[in-house]
Amino acid sequence: LLETSPGVAEVTFVEKEPAERHTIISWEQKNSCMLPQDLKNFYLMTDGFQMTWSVKTDDTPMPLGSMVINSVSKLCRLGGSSMYTLPNAPTLADLEDDTDEEGDGDKLEKPHFDSRSLIFELDPCNGNGKVCLVYKHAKPVVSPETEIWFLDRALYWHFLTKTFTAYYRLLITHLGLPQWQYAFTSYGVSPQAKQWFNMYKPITINTALLSEEADSFVNKLDPNKVFKTKNKTPVIKKKSSSQPAGSQKSHTSMTSYKTSSLAGNSSRK
Numbered sequence: 001l002l003e004t005s006p007g008v009a010e011v012t013f014v015e016k017e018p019a020e021r022h023t024i025i026s027w028e029q030k031n032s033c034m035l036p037q038d039l040k041n042f043y044l045m046t047d048g049f050q051m052t053w054s055v056k057t058d059d060t061p062m063p064l065g066s067m068v069i070n071s072v073s074k075l076c077r078l079g080g081s082s083m084y085t086l087p088n089a090p091t092l093a094d095l096e097d098d099t100d101e102e103g104d105g106d107k108l109e110k111p112h113f114d115s116r117s118l119i120f121e122l123d124p125c126n127g128n129g130k131v132c133l134v135y136k137h138a139k140p141v142v143s144p145e146t147e148i149w150f151l152d153r154a155l156y157w158h159f160l161t162k163t164f165t166a167y168y169r170l171l172i173t174h175l176g177l178p179q180w181q182y183a184f185t186s187y188g189v190s191p192q193a194k195q196w197f198n199m200y201k202p203i204t205i206n207t208a209l210l211s212e213e214a215d216s217f218v219n220k221l222d223p224n225k226v227f228k229t230k231n232k233t234p235v236i237k238k239k240s241s242s243q244p245a246g247s248q249k250s251h252t253s254m255t256s257y258k259t260s261s262l263a264g265n266s267s268r269k
Contacts, residue, residue, distance in 0.1 A: 002053050002065070002175065005200060009061045011053040019047035019072050027072050033118055033135055033142040039164040047071045051176065064196065067176035068123050069168070078119040078132060078151075110157040111136055111149055118142060119151075123171075128179050129153055131160065131167070150181045158185045175200060 002011050024043055028034055035043070048071035054061035070076075111117045111134045118135035125131060129152045137143040148167040150158040160181070161167040174180040177200060179193040189197065 007055045008200075009054050009056050012051065014050040016046045016048050016050075016071070018045055019043040023047075023072050027075065031077065031118065031120075033138075034144055036133075036144070036146045036164055039133070039146075042069075042164065042168070043072055048074070053176070064178065065176035065200075066126055066178075067171050068125075069171070070122055070124075075120050075122070075133070078113070078121055078130070108159050109136060115139065122148070122167075125181060126178065129181060131181060133164070150184065152182070152185065160184055 002008050021044065024035060024040060049067065049069040051065075051067040052063060053065040055064050056062075111119055111132070113119070116137070116139055118138045120133045121130050122133050123131035129150055132149050132151055134147050134149045135142050135145075136147065137145070146164075147162055148160045148164060150160050152158065158181075161170065174183075177193065177196055179189050180197075182189045182193070188194075
């Protein structure tokens with residue numbers, strides 16, 4: 001599908017050998033948890049997944065799509081080690097008390113960076129965040145139930161799928177487009193990523209995500225209503241050619257009265 005899309009070049013799939021069973025067992029023993037069965041079956045077929053593709057701009061290939069699932073050796077835990085090598089450096093677990101509980105009305109309990117949850121990185125997302133395999137309940141014993149969550153760059157959690165198989169389908173159907181995981185967040189993909197979505201639409205996509213959201217950008221100000229004026233019908237005064245006899249007499253008498261009064265005043269002066 002990608003190779004037949006216009007402008008797509010250099011579709012690369014890295015074939016990997018199956019993971020050894022003892023490697024998976026040693027990982028489970030080291031982290032004191034059992035891999036979900038679908039993810040374990042995946043690793044027994046291929047130790048990770050990597051597929052990339054580029055687009056041609058001015059006959060120069062530019063990397064665009066990337067689909068990655070870390071191998072067992074790179075399935076590392078988040079939140080356990082310090083972010084810096086300095087002594088007493090802060091860890092992700094230190095954010096628990098200061099984390100803003102965004103979306104308290106959500107029914108889903110969010111993962112914790114401290115010992116209450118176990119979090120492992122599945123996909124680094126090219127620095128745009130992290131897709132993680134999450135064991136939300138690690139105390140008193142690790143629950144075998146897992147979920148797939150997306151951790152954005154602001155360290156907020158966003159639920160993706162219940163199982164690894166469902167996430168793998170999402171990864172494939174979105175063609176590894178940049179920042180596709182943000183389509184499952186409340187703020188959506190960036191304008192630049194939305195342009196790539198419009199050019200190379202995922203196999204299954206809600207077209208509402210690609211809309212320009214006219215309500216947010218279009219000014220609904222109607223100048224015809226704002227500058228509305230009452231249309232007053234102009235009153236045209238018509239000069240009557242013939243006036244009534246009485247009015248003519250009164251007008252004549254008033255004129256003669258004014259003339260006589262003016263003459264009397266001048267004589268007095």
